[in-house]
Amino acid sequence: MTWQQVVDDFKTWARVNSPWVVHFNTGSCNGCDIEILATLTPRYDLERFGVKLEGSPRHGDVLICTGPVTLQARDRLLRVYEQMPEPKFVIAVGSCAISGGVFQGCYNIIGHVDEVLPVDVYIPGCPPRPEAIIDGVVKLLGHLKDPAPQANIEEAN
Amino acid sequence: MNTVPERFVVPIGPQHPALKEPGHFEFTVDGEQVTAASVRLGYAHRGIEKATEGRNWVQNLYLLERICGICSHIHATAYCLGVEKLAGVTAPPRAQAIRVVVAELERIHSHLLWLGVAAHEAGFDTLFMYSWRDRETVMDILEALTGNRVNYSANLLGGVKFDMTPELQDMILKGLEFLEQRTHDYVAVVTTDATLLQRTRGVGVTSREQVEELGLIGPTARASGALRDLRVESPYAAYADFPIVPVTATEGDLEARFVVRLKELFESYRLIRLILEKLPEGELQARMPRKIKPAETISRVEAPRGELFYFIKSNGTDQPERIKVRTPTLCNLASVCILAVGSQLADVPMILAGVDPCFSCNDRAVSIHSTKLGEKQWTWAQLRQYGIDYYRR
Numbered sequence: 001m002t003w004q005q006v007v008d009d010f011k012t013w014a015r016v017n018s019p020w021v022v023h024f025n026t027g028s029c030n031g032c033d034i035e036i037l038a039t040l041t042p043r044y045d046l047e048r049f050g051v052k053l054e055g056s057p058r059h060g061d062v063l064i065c066t067g068p069v070t071l072q073a074r075d076r077l078l079r080v081y082e083q084m085p086e087p088k089f090v091i092a093v094g095s096c097a098i099s100g101g102v103f104q105g106c107y108n109i110i111g112h113v114d115e116v117l118p119v120d121v122y123i124p125g126c127p128p129r130p131e132a133i134i135d136g137v138v139k140l141l142g143h144l145k146d147p148a149p150q151a152n153i154e155e156a157n
Numbered sequence: 158m159n160t161v162p163e164r165f166v167v168p169i170g171p172q173h174p175a176l177k178e179p180g181h182f183e184f185t186v187d188g189e190q191v192t193a194a195s196v197r198l199g200y201a202h203r204g205i206e207k208a209t210e211g212r213n214w215v216q217n218l219y220l221l222e223r224i225c226g227i228c229s230h231i232h233a234t235a236y237c238l239g240v241e242k243l244a245g246v247t248a249p250p251r252a253q254a255i256r257v258v259v260a261e262l263e264r265i266h267s268h269l270l271w272l273g274v275a276a277h278e279a280g281f282d283t284l285f286m287y288s289w290r291d292r293e294t295v296m297d298i299l300e301a302l303t304g305n306r307v308n309y310s311a312n313l314l315g316g317v318k319f320d321m322t323p324e325l326q327d328m329i330l331k332g333l334e335f336l337e338q339r340t341h342d343y344v345a346v347v348t349t350d351a352t353l354l355q356r357t358r359g360v361g362v363t364s365r366e367q368v369e370e371l372g373l374i375g376p377t378a379r380a381s382g383a384l385r386d387l388r389v390e391s392p393y394a395a396y397a398d399f400p401i402v403p404v405t406a407t408e409g410d411l412e413a414r415f416v417v418r419l420k421e422l423f424e425s426y427r428l429i430r431l432i433l434e435k436l437p438e439g440e441l442q443a444r445m446p447r448k449i450k451p452a453e454t455i456s457r458v459e460a461p462r463g464e465l466f467y468f469i470k471s472n473g474t475d476q477p478e479r480i481k482v483r484t485p486t487l488c489n490l491a492s493v494c495i496l497a498v499g500s501q502l503a504d505v506p507m508i509l510a511g512v513d514p515c516f517s518c519n520d521r522a523v524s525i526h527s528t529k530l531g532e533k534q535w536t537w538a539q540l541r542q543y544g545i546d547y548y549r550r
């Protein structure tokens with residue numbers, strides 16, 4: 001094992017055990033955001049996976065996006081994403097972030113988050129239940145630990 | 158030597174750890190003192206009002222419900238009451254009573270959510286966690302009733318979607334008992350905890366005159382002694398049969414806002430119990446026509462944050478001609494910029510949280526033009542182009 005490998009392994013270990021998430025609302029109805037907050041509070045307690053909600057994008061590992069991307073929020077979203085250090089991951093929470101949801105066809109939206117950023121995990125629902133959000137985050141962590149392509153859907157079921 | 162005092166601008170948002178939603182604020186400070194404040198909205202402007210014109214009456218119910226995830230039921234209620242008025246249909250009394258039950262449950266969830274967020278702004282995270290833990294009780298009730306934790310879709314045009322079974326009633330009563338006892342604790346905390354009081358007592362005082370001047374509504378106005386509550390002033394749905402006793406305070410500071418919102422919870426508990434006891438029997442839905450003849454109407458309801466106003470115009474088809482929504486936060490937000498001037502920078506988040514802001518519902522496009530030029534209608538394509546050009550600048 002080379003020195004570089006040891007350092008990389010250590011970094012992955014640290015990241016998997018304590019990913020810091022940055023939350024950005026790109027124009028959502030708020031429903032997804034309160035569910036994300038509910039996920040962090042005692043009933044669901046996402047912090048037991050080491051997940052911490054971080055205010056500054058410069059310290060974040062994971063960007064959680066909610067809502068369809070509005071024209072005005074687009075530049076900010078890109079800016080927040082650029083400010084995050086590598087490697088970074090994006091989770092799209094809610095039908096709106098995935099497809100535009102009910103807001104499809106509104107004049108001031110660009111559409112879904114992956115038209116603007118590369119998305120790693122999609123969590124569907126309007127809004128997704130906190131359990132679903134936890135599941136999505138845990139899947140992402142599993143992927144970080146073992147970046148080999150995950151088992152396909154049939155196997156997972 | 159430079160004699161011009163330097164201005165230092167503190168920008169806050171749109172991505173902000175404490176607020177869940179995007180709003181951009183700029184506070185000019187002199188030392189710790191705020192000397193000017195401005196707000197830039199619009200990050201969550203999606204163009205819902207225009208989108209309603211391309212959907213039919215039923216589809217719009219689900220779109221309008223998603224204007225705001227926190228007060229989704231009250232948006233749907235305002236819309237349903239308005240459309241029912243246009244169509245000349247009245248929802249049956251049982252449906253109206255169930256609407257009120259869900260609306261009051263939503264108020265409980267919204268006020269507890271606010272309590273947590275406001276406590277978090279004050280740096281009192283323990284209270285934040287407690288109140289959000291207890292809020293799960295009411296979320297469970299809402300989920301059992303309607304099948305979803307947020308955006309319940311309890312309303313239908315002409316009625317409601319589900320019935321109140323005895324098991325559900327038991328569950329609600331049990332949940333309320335727990336919440337009532339917890340709310341007593343919260344009232345004790347916000348009125349006696351020394352650290353919290355330092356952040357709330359005498360901070361952000363809004364006088365009765367300012368309420369009139371700025372047109373404040375909802376609990377924010379009631380904390381300053383103005384009785385502004387549509388449930389009392391112009392009862393809708395079942396509030397005429399099940400009246401509420403409005404809660405007001407006179408101090409107008411942040412503490413009063415905490416107390417008013419918490420005391421309103423007791424009113425909600427009482428009202429829900431009363432309605433469950435005397436739930437009218439009967440149908441759940443009245444028949445609605447698919448098309449509605451040309452007419453226009455307004456519909457006003459009391460959302461957790463204040464008065465919510467809908468203007469609805471029909472044109473004889475199955476789609477509305479125009480829907481205009483005025484949400485409470487937009488009315489209250491102006492007070493933040495005024496109260497913030499002259500206060501300490503550290504108090505600003507508390508002042509902001511004090512009006513219980515909710516941005517997703519108040520971001521809108523406004524175009525002002527003279528009536529001399531005649532009427533003007535924007536098409537979807539024009540608005541789209543306008544939006545793209547606006548942000549390119």
Ligand code: SF4
Pocket residue numbers: 028029030031032033066067068093094095096097101102125126127128223226307308
């Ligand atoms: S997915 Fe649903 S809850 Fe989430 S932002 Fe969109 S409309 Fe709101």
